[in-house]
Amino acid sequence: MRDIIRFAWGKSSLGDVLVAVSTKGLVAFEFANQRPAMEAALHARFPDAEIVSDASGLAELIGAMAQLVEHPSLTPDIPLDLRGTPYEINVWQMLRDIAMGETTHYGALAALLGTRDARDVTKAIANNPIAILVPCHRVLRKDGSISGYRWGVYRKKALLQREKEAVARYATARQVAEHSVRTAA
Known part of the structure; x- marks a missing residue:
């Protein structure tokens, strides 16, 4: 079929x-x-x-x-049909393990795969066809600077900023809730 x-x-x-x-x-x-x-x-x-x-x-x-x-803090329950080489799929799964608001670098991912050469990791990330849900925008250069992004560096910066703001809102809301519980007790 x-x-x-x-x-x-x-x-x-x-x-x-x-x-x-x-x-x-x-x-x-x-x-x-x-x-x-x-x-x-x-x-x-x-x-x-x-x-x-x-x-x-x-x-x-x-x-x-x-x-x-x-709103990158949303976690929609959307099934993915990841299609790529076994290596690419492995890298893409690793990207999905990076928490919102967190970043890593290409070399760190390569090290997790047992190599110091990040070129294959970089290539797999560049082939990622699913923006945001396979969060390749969370991978930066080792010095923390933003490198290329398949869909434009300005989009990568915007997504990272939105995630940073969402994490800050969550932290603030959590602090307010904890304060309310302490003062009510």
């Missing part, structure tokens, strides 16, 4: 987004400036699949993903 990949376009505060799903889950969530090129890339990535536009069928998912761009 031929694989079917449904896709739709949406908008977020960081630009147009492409969402694509298989019967198993999300296969792509990408920021895109050029729709025809992105659709061609989708066809090239899944050459044996039937690629079907499904704006109405994916409207709810598009809305959830747009909300995630705005």
